[in-house]
Amino acid sequence: MNSNQSTDKPNIFTLGPLEAGPACCDPQPAIQVRDLSLLYDGMIALDKVTLDIYQGCITALIGPSGCGKTSFLSAINRLTDLIPGCNVTGKILVHNQDIHHPDTHAQTLRRQVGMVFQKPTPFPLSIRRNLSLPLNEHGITQKAEIAAIIEQVLRDVGLWDEVHDRQDVSALSLSGGQQQRLCIARALALQPKILLMDEPCSALDPLASGVVEDLICRLRGRYTIVIVTHNLAQARRIANYAAFFWVSGRAGQLIEFGRCQHIFESPSHELTAAYVNGARG
Numbered sequence: 458m459n460s461n462q463s464t465d466k467p468n469i470f471t472l473g474p475l476e477a478g479p480a481c482c483d484p485q486p487a488i489q490v491r492d493l494s495l496l497y498d499g500m501i502a503l504d505k506v507t508l509d510i511y512q513g514c515i516t517a518l519i520g521p522s523g524c525g526k527t528s529f530l531s532a533i534n535r536l537t538d539l540i541p542g543c544n545v546t547g548k549i550l551v552h553n554q555d556i557h558h559p560d561t562h563a564q565t566l567r568r569q570v571g572m573v574f575q576k577p578t579p580f581p582l583s584i585r586r587n588l589s590l591p592l593n594e595h596g597i598t599q600k601a602e603i604a605a606i607i608e609q610v611l612r613d614v615g616l617w618d619e620v621h622d623r624q625d626v627s628a629l630s631l632s633g634g635q636q637q638r639l640c641i642a643r644a645l646a647l648q649p650k651i652l653l654m655d656e657p658c659s660a661l662d663p664l665a666s667g668v669v670e671d672l673i674c675r676l677r678g679r680y681t682i683v684i685v686t687h688n689l690a691q692a693r694r695i696a697n698y699a700a701f702f703w704v705s706g707r708a709g710q711l712i713e714f715g716r717c718q719h720i721f722e723s724p725s726h727e728l729t730a731a732y733v734n735g736a737r738g
């Protein structure tokens with residue numbers, strides 16, 4: 458089925474139970490960003506961003522198009538290394554490890570910090586292979602171990618009941634919402650600590666979007682989640698913290714960061730107030 462015509466079941470009870478994670482009321486930084494600047498071909502896209510992302514919490518990155526949200530996300534797991542002409546300065550610590558230190562390997566980092574993209578991006582392979590391939594690439598080859606991980610992550614994203622008896626069909630035959638949950642399962646298979654999500658619901662119809670949003674909430678506590686969203690109502694519903702970015706000239710800047718309730722109900726900066734009230738952006 459075409460991804461934009463998803464008829465993903467709205468039944469949230471298909472999502473398997475997750476172990477409760479730690480509450481996020483005692484914020485410990487999982488990611489520490491200091492003076493992060495990012496340039497594409499010498500043109501500044503992010504200007505000196507300093508921010509802590511708290512462990513086990515959901516942090517929403519909000520702001521108008523072009524303010525650098527995706528660039529910020531991509532810097533955290535060094536996907537920016539793969540963009541020709543992209544230059545990153547400043548410091549990012551992930552669980553106290555400097556991601557730019559020569560001893561930090563990008564592949565190891567990306568195992569710790571998974572990424573889910575806007576459009577579901579399953580490989581044009583079977584459901585099973587979509588999940589086993591990254592495991593093989595990270596040296597996991599035991600069939601029994603792979604089968605156990607596949608079952609666990611499919612249960613975690615609520616897909617097990619829907620696909621366990623047809624794991625060898627093409628992942629492209631799934632609905633858009635199912636494909637996105639498969640992509641989340643693929644990220645979870647490598648047991649990351651952090652999940653970066655770039656507008657994970659925006660390519661889905663409202664029902665599938667609701668299922669994925671519910672899933673993201675269920676992952677809270679077990680994972681540190683950073684989500685880019687243009688959907689302010691969604692940010693408000695699911696996030697514990699929000700970071701508001703703005704673009705001045707071409708440079709994206711972090712204007713304000715704080716508890717979601719503060720950002721949406723009593724922001725400190727007038728630009729934030731204008732944006733969340735729909736007057737700007």
Ligand SMILES: Nc1ncnc2c1ncn2[C@@H]1O[C@H](COP(=O)(O)OP(=O)(O)OP(=O)(O)O)[C@@H](O)[C@H]1O
Pocket residue numbers: 497498502520521522523524525526527528529540707709
């Ligand atoms: N690969 C790239 N090469 C050159 N410029 C880029 C590249 N990716 C992004 N940019 C530029 O960097 C700036 C920030 O882009 P980015 O995609 O990070 O913003 P965003 O806030 O995520 O936008 P949107 O909400 O529209 O996705 C924009 O001016 C964009 O044109």
